[in-house]
Structure formats: C-alpha cells, structure tokens
Amino acid sequence: MTFLSLAVFLPFLAGLAVLALGRGGRLAEGGTGVAVTVGALHRLAFSFPPSDLVLSGPFGVHLFIDDQSALFVLLAGLVVTAVAPEERERPPFQGLVLLLLGACNAAFVSYDFFNVYVAIELVTLLGFLLIRWGGGLRRTWAAVKYLMTGHVGMILYLLGCLEAFGATGSFSMAGLADLPPLALLLMASGLAVKGGLFVLGLWLPEAHGGAAAPVSALLSAVVVTTGLAPLLRFASVEPRLLGPLTALALLSFVAGSLLALKEDDYKRLLASSTLAQVGLILVVPALGAQYALYHGLCKGWLFLTAGRMPHRSVTFMARKGLPWPLLLSLLGASLALSGAPFLGAPGLKESLGEAMSPPWGGLFKILALLTPIYLLRPLLGRPRLIRQGGWQKWLFPLLLSLSLVMMGHFLGWTPSHSVIPAVVTLLLGLTVAFLLPLPGEGKGGPWALENLENLLGLSVLFAQVLLLVWRWLP
Amino acid sequence: MVLRWILLSVVLIGLVGLVGRRNVLSKVLAMDVMNTGVISLFVHAGYRAGPRAPLLGDGAGAYADPIPQAAILTAIVIGFATLALLIVYVMDISRSCTTLDASCIERRSRR
Numbered sequence: 001m002t003f004l005s006l007a008v009f010l011p012f013l014a015g016l017a018v019l020a021l022g023r024g025g026r027l028a029e030g031g032t033g034v035a036v037t038v039g040a041l042h043r044l045a046f047s048f049p050p051s052d053l054v055l056s057g058p059f060g061v062h063l064f065i066d067d068q069s070a071l072f073v074l075l076a077g078l079v080v081t082a083v084a085p086e087e088r089e090r091p092p093f094q095g096l097v098l099l100l101l102g103a104c105n106a107a108f109v110s111y112d113f114f115n116v117y118v119a120i121e122l123v124t125l126l127g128f129l130l131i132r133w134g135g136g137l138r139r140t141w142a143a144v145k146y147l148m149t150g151h152v153g154m155i156l157y158l159l160g161c162l163e164a165f166g167a168t169g170s171f172s173m174a175g176l177a178d179l180p181p182l183a184l185l186l187m188a189s190g191l192a193v194k195g196g197l198f199v200l201g202l203w204l205p206e207a208h209g210g211a212a213a214p215v216s217a218l219l220s221a222v223v224v225t226t227g228l229a230p231l232l233r234f235a236s237v238e239p240r241l242l243g244p245l246t247a248l249a250l251l252s253f254v255a256g257s258l259l260a261l262k263e264d265d266y267k268r269l270l271a272s273s274t275l276a277q278v279g280l281i282l283v284v285p286a287l288g289a290q291y292a293l294y295h296g297l298c299k300g301w302l303f304l305t306a307g308r309m310p311h312r313s314v315t316f317m318a319r320k321g322l323p324w325p326l327l328l329s330l331l332g333a334s335l336a337l338s339g340a341p342f343l344g345a346p347g348l349k350e351s352l353g354e355a356m357s358p359p360w361g362g363l364f365k366i367l368a369l370l371t372p373i374y375l376l377r378p379l380l381g382r383p384r385l386i387r388q389g390g391w392q393k394w395l396f397p398l399l400l401s402l403s404l405v406m407m408g409h410f411l412g413w414t415p416s417h418s419v420i421p422a423v424v425t426l427l428l429g430l431t432v433a434f435l436l437p438l439p440g441e442g443k444g445g446p447w448a449l450e451n452l453e454n455l456l457g458l459s460v461l462f463a464q465v466l467l468l469v470w471r472w473l474p
Numbered sequence: 475m476v477l478r479w480i481l482l483s484v485v486l487i488g489l490v491g492l493v494g495r496r497n498v499l500s501k502v503l504a505m506d507v508m509n510t511g512v513i514s515l516f517v518h519a520g521y522r523a524g525p526r527a528p529l530l531g532d533g534a535g536a537y538a539d540p541i542p543q544a545a546i547l548t549a550i551v552i553g554f555a556t557l558a559l560l561i562v563y564v565m566d567i568s569r570s571c572t573t574l575d576a577s578c579i580e581r582r583s584r585r
Contacts (some may be wrong), residue, residue, distance in 0.1 A: 059541055120550045128559060137570055140563055140584040144498075151505060151556050152492070157483075158512050158549060160521055164544055441578045451580045456501075457493055 003065060004053075006039035007073045007105040015098030018091055026084050032098055034103070040074035050110075062172045064111035071289040072108040072229050076101055076297045079221045086304050093133060097344030100126040101209040104169040107226040113161045113187065114171040116230050117154065120194055123226050124150045127219060131211045137191065139210050146207040149455045156463060157190025158382060173230075176237040185466045188234060188241060194227030196278045198252035198459055201288055202450050204275050204341035209268035214323075215306020216267060218352030220274040220303060220389035221296035229392065229441035230408075235285040244469075245282055246360060249366070263444040266312045266378060270302050273374065277337070283364070284355040290348055294336075294407065303339065314378040315438045331379055336404050338429065341422045343404050350418045372429030373436065380433065422423035481518055484511035497574045498567070501562045509553040516546035 014032045018025050041066075050066035080101050087093065103126060107119035124147060132143035161171065168175035176179035189200065196204040204224075208216050235241050256276025263269040277295045281288050305326060306312070322330070332343065337351040353364050448454065487512055491504025520543045525537020568574050569584055 031535060079522065118548050118552070121556075125552075125555060125559065132563070137579075138583045140567055141579060144560065144563055144567070147560060148501070148505065149571075152508075155485075155508055155512055159515070162512070162515055162542070166519060171543075171545065399476075446584060452498075452501075452576045453493075453496075460489060460493055 003039050003043050003070075004063070004109065007036055007077075007109065008102055009103035009139065010035060011098045014287065017095075019095035019358075022091050026087060029087075029094045029097055030081060032101065033079075033084060036077030036101065037074060037081060038077075038340060039150075040070050042079055043050055043070045044074065049371050059170065060303070061110075062112040062174070063109050063115075064173070065109050066291040068232065069108045071293050072225055073105050073336075075225065075293045076104050076108070076222045077307075079218060079296060079300045081146040082300060082304065083217055086307065087214050087419065089133065089212070089214075093130075095373060096126055096129055096133075097214075098225070100130065100218065104222050104226050109234075110230075111173045112171050113164055113173065116464070117157060117161065120157075120191075121154055122225055122352040123223055124154070124194070124272065127223055130218070131207050134212055134213060142206045142210045145452050145455060146203050148452065149203045152248050152456060152459050153190045153193025153200065155190075156193070156459070157187050157435070160184070160186030160188075160190060165387045173237075173430050174235060176234065177239075181240065182470050184234065184238060184241060185470055186463075187229040188231060188245070189462060189466055191227045191231045191234075192248070193406040193459060194224075195231060196224050196227070196252075196275055196280075197248055197282070198255040198275060198279070200462055201275055201278065202447070202458065203455055205263075205268050205271040206446055208271035208274060211267060212305055216271070216307075217300040217303035221300040224274060224278060225281070225292050225296065228288065232285050232288040233284070242285070245285075246356070249279035250284040250360065250363070251279070251281075252276065254367060254370070257367075257374060259447070261370075262439055264314050264316065264439040264442060265444060266309070266314050267303070267306050268444065269314060269378070270299065270306060273371075275298060276371070280352065284352050287348065287352055287355065290350035294348055297403065297407065298333045298337040302330060302337075305329045305333070306333055313441050315441045315443075317378045317382045318438055321380070321384050324383050327379060327383045331376075332404055334372075334379060336407075338375055338426060339368060339422055339473045340426050341419045347418075350422070365421075369425055369429050369432070369435065371435045372426055376430055394474060400464065411431065478515070478518060481511055481514045484514065485506075487511075496576055498564050498579065499561070499574050500575050501576070502557065502564060505560075506553065506557050509549075509557075513550055513553070516542045516549070544557050 011032050014028045018028050044067065047067075053065070053066050055063065055434055056059045058319035083097070084094075086319050100123060103119055103122040107116055107123060110116045110119055114122060128143050128147045132140045160183045163186065164175070165171060167180050169184060181249065190288040193199065193200045211219065231245070235245055253276045256272050256274070256279065259271045259275065263272055277299070281292045281295065284291075309317075309322070309326060311317075321327075336343040353361050353368070355474060356364055377388070448471075449458065485508050487506050488506075488508030491507065495501055495504060520539040520541070523539055526537050528537045528540040541565055564574070567579060571579050572577065
C-alpha cells in the first residue's frame with residue numbers, strides 16, 4: 001500500500017497542489033520524482049512478492065504490483081527527477097508533469113482493462129497539453145494530431161473491452177486467457193497506437209520532435225511505455241499474440257531506423273529512433289520492462305542534451321563538430337543504446353537476441369547494426385573546445401557516465417564471450433556511418449504519411465486488416 | 475440484436491465522417507459520433523439480461539447489468555474532455571490559419 005500511495009497518490013496530490021498554488025513547481029517535481037524512485041527501488045531491492053489488490057468490492061478496481069510494474073514506475077520516477085532541473089517553464093507546467101507521472105504510474109499498476117483505458121486517456125490529455133506548451137502553429141497541430149489519432153486508437157480499445165466483457169463478465173485481466181481473438185486484437189491495436197508501433201505510431205516523430213526538450217524526454221521515455229506495459233502483460237499471458245507482435249515489433253524497428261537515417265533534424269532523428277526502439281521493447285516480452293528502463297534513461301538523456309544544443313541540424317553537427325561536454329554526453333548515451341560493451345546494459349541486448357527463436361534471432365543481430373549508424377553519424381565531426389562556462393559544464397557528462405556504470409551493475413554486464421561480436425558490430429556501424437552521405441541541411445522532415453488524413457486512414461486500414469485476420473484465425 | 479447493429483453502424487458512420495471529411499471541425503465531430511456509438515454499445519451490453527433499472531428494493535425481476543454502464547460513465551467524461559480540448563485548439567488554429575482544411579493547415583504548419 002505504501003508503494004501505491006508513493007507511486008500514484010503522491011504525484012497527483014503534489015500536482016494538484018502546484019496547480020493550485022502556482023509556485024514551487026520544480027521543487028515539488030524533483031522531490032516527488034525522488035520519492036517515487038526510492039519507493040520503486042525499495043520494492044525491487046527487497047524483491048517483495050507480487051501483490052494483487054481488488055479495491056472496493058469484487059467488481060472494483062483491480063491492481064497488480066509486481067517487478068514489471070515496479071521497473072516501469074522506477075523509470076517514470078527517474079526521468080521526472082532528471083527533467084526537473086532542466087525546465088525553464090512556469091509553474092503550471094510542473095503541475096501537469098506531476099499529474100502525468102501519477103497517471104503513468106496508475107497505468108503501470110492497473111490490472112483491469114477499463115482502468116488501463118482511463119489511465120491512458122488521462123496520459124493522452126496531459127500529453128496533449130504538454131506537447132503544445134509554448135504555442136505556435138506547428139506544436140498545436142502536432143498535438144491535435146496526437147490527440148485525434150490516440151482517441152481513435154482508444155475507441156478501438158473500448159470496442160475490444162466490450163467484447164471482453166461480453167465473454168468473461170468482468171474487466172479484470174485475470175480472464176485474459178479466455179478472451180476471444182477479436183477482443184484481443186482490438187485491444188492490442190488500440191494499445192499499439194499509444195505505444196507507437198510502426199504504421200500506427202507515425203504520429204510519434206512529429207509530436208516528440210516538435211515539443212520542448214523536457215517534454216520530449218518524458219514522452220519518449222515514459223509516456224510511450226504506458227501503451228507497451230499492458231501489451232507486455234497481454235503477450236506474457238496469451239501465446240497467440242506472440243507471433244504477430246514479434247513481426248510488428250521487428251517491422252517497427254527497421255522502419256524507425258530507416259526513418260532516422262534520412263532525418264536531418266536531430267530531435268526528429270531521436271523521435272524516429274524511439275519508433276525503432278519501441279519494437280525492441282516488445283520483441284521479447286519477458287525482458288521488455290528492463291529494456292524499456294534502459295532505453296528510457298538513454299533516450300531521456302539524449303533529448304535533454306539535445307535541448308542544450310545551439311542548433312538541431314545533423315549535417316551541421318557532423319561538419320562543424322560539437323563542444324566537448326555535449327559530445328561526451330551524447331556519445332555516452334548513443335554508445336550505450338547501440339549496445340557497446342561495458343556501457344549501459346549490453347548484456348541485455350545480447351540476451352534479447354538469444355531469447356528469440358532462431359530465424360528471428362539471427363535477423364535481429366544483423367538489424368542491430370542500424371542503431372549505431374544513425375546514432376553515431378551526427379557525432380563524427382571534430383570536437384570543439386569551449387572557453388566559457390566553469391566546471392559545471394562537465395557535470396552533465398559526469399553524471400551520465402556514473403549512471404551508465406550503475407545501470408550496467410543492475411541490468412547485467414556483457415558476458416565475456418560476446419565482447420568481440422559487440423565491438424565488431426559497433427565498428428561495422430561506425431564504418432558505414434563514415435561512408436554514408438549526410439542527409440544535407442534542412443532535408444528529411446515530415447513524411448507524406450504523417451499528415452492527419454493519412455494517420456487516421458492508416459488506423460482504419462489497420463482495423464480492417466485486423467478484422468480479416470480475425471476471420472482466418474483459428 | 476437489431477439495435478446492436480444500428481449502434482455499430484453509428485460507429486461506422488462516425489468513421490466515414492472522420493476519414494472522408496476534409497474539414498477538421500467535422501472530423502472532430504465525427505469522432506464524437508463514433509464515441510457516442512461505442513458508449514451506446516456499452517449501455518446496450520448491460521441491457522441484455524433485462525430492461526429494469528438495477529435499484530435495491532425494487533422487487534425481483536430481470537435487471538440490467540450495472541457494471542458496463544457504471545464503467546462507461548468515465549468514458550463519457552473523457553470523451554467530453556477530449557472534445558472540448560480539440561474544439562478549443564481547432565478554433566485557435568483556425569484563427570491563425572483562417573482555414574479549417576486539414577491539408578491546408580498541414581502545409582502551413584510545415585513552413
């Protein structure tokens with residue numbers, strides 16, 4: 001119960017207090033973030049047994065807290081803590097971030113289809129307000145697209161809920177194994193829209209790339225996982241979903257990587273990379289929560305550093321070079337995300353490849369080459385020394401290296417037999433990154449499929465394909 | 475059974491409006507039609523056992539199932555909040571763009 005009050009009630013209370021008082025935003029945000037992190041770490045460190053709570057009667061709200069939900073809560077707490085000192089916005093903003101933290105945590109601990117729906121919709125509404133924070137036509141339009149696509153996805157999810165209720169007589173996820181395929185497919189596709197899986201998740205580069213840096217960090221690291229966490233639960237209980245999900249996840253990985261390769265705007269590149277990494281979170285459901293934590297921390301770091309950069313063009317970065325502290329910060333997180341040995345959690349990426357069935361595992365090892373190419377290409381310019389600024393400018397990279405070493409400790413070191421393959425992959429990626437021509441300044445930008453008409457059309461098309469699949473599924 | 479198909483077709487009509495209309499405001503309203511269709515489907519799902527209101531002390535009889543109706547109340551509120559937010563910001567966009575055509579706004583936002 002303490003965990004629940006720390007993870008869900010405290011952020012809501014703090015958020016409402018900040019909204020009501022209109023001051024003390026950053027302090028409240030940092031404090032709440034630390035409290036949530038400590039609560040989650042405490043739960044993970046002492047390996048509590050999973051607790052199964054049904055609040056207010058047999059038809060009430062069903063909550064389930066296990067290691068998976070604790071890992072996601074840890075991620076949310078860490079990212080919110082990291083984001084707090086970077087914000088330049090006025091207090092109502094921090095109130096919204098705190099409410100977002102509470103809503104995300106509520107989604108992670110819910111074990112009830114309808115409760116998940118409510119939490120995710122709350123996250124979407126708050127995400128909408130945060131994306132358009134700061135105003136401007138581009139941000140507002142990206143936010144409107146985000147809200148409309150998300151709402152259509154959630155309508156699909158609700159139809160699935162109804163089907164599930166008709167079959168089992170309750171909304172609890174305990175009856176997941178008895179669901180008809182139609183209910184499962186509808187709910188899974190609704191969640192895939194929120195989780196940013198490819199084709200359905202094309203709203204993602206525009207929304208995440210266009211928002212302010214702290215918002216992008218929150219969205220890419222935490223908000224996306226509110227759709228993925230229930231999907232991971234689905235996949236772990238229901239083997240029928242595993243095949244289609246793996247295929248969709250790998251497709252998402254390839255498509256996101258290719259989109260990132262042609263992008264010149266660094267923040268859009270990072271957002272496309274999220275599109276790709278979302279696939280890796282889903283590819284092996286048993287390791288999903290750990291990979292989400294790992295990706296969320298690296299990606300949050302990259303977005304926050306990107307917010308400090310003077311310009312966002314990848315071509316410009318690669319030609320003119322970056323100041324040393326920024327370069328080290330980006331390099332550390334990029335190398336960790338590409339699976340370099342001794343940084344972050346390379347053992348995790350290795351076990352991802354090993355956990356997949358043979359044809360997929362081999363394919364995955366080849367495809368893993370794509371990540372270092374697009375992440376390291378902007379960093380190949382010759383670094384610059386900057387004179388202004390004291391020792392504080394080194395604080396950021398120092399913190400990163402510390403947390404990367406910590407992460408390696410928690411999530412598993414590289415097994416010694418896989419150091420050489422990892423280095424070879426990295427070197428190959430670097431060589432390709434050197435040889436590949438740069439996109440050119442101002443190139444890339446939104447794809448034709450990313451406009452509102454196509455986003456909505458794609459979700460409708462996806463639903464139709466789904467209905468066809470349902471006809472032919474045993 | 476007929477009612478169920480009618481309600482499903484309301485959802486589909488909303489879908490057609492959502493995809494077919496170019497005007498953003500029409501799209502938003504069509505989305506609300508879809509939402510209303512889904513909500514009515516939930517209410518109808520509760521109705522299956524019987525038409526009577528599930529009130530205590532009302533005597534025995536065929537009661538409607540209160541759970542889907544109670545649950546969908548939240549979805550109504552959420553749908554309302556989404557609709558309100560979208561309409562406000564679409565108004566905001568129309569003021570700075572002087573158009574409601576989706577592809578026109580798209581082009582201007584990329585400038």
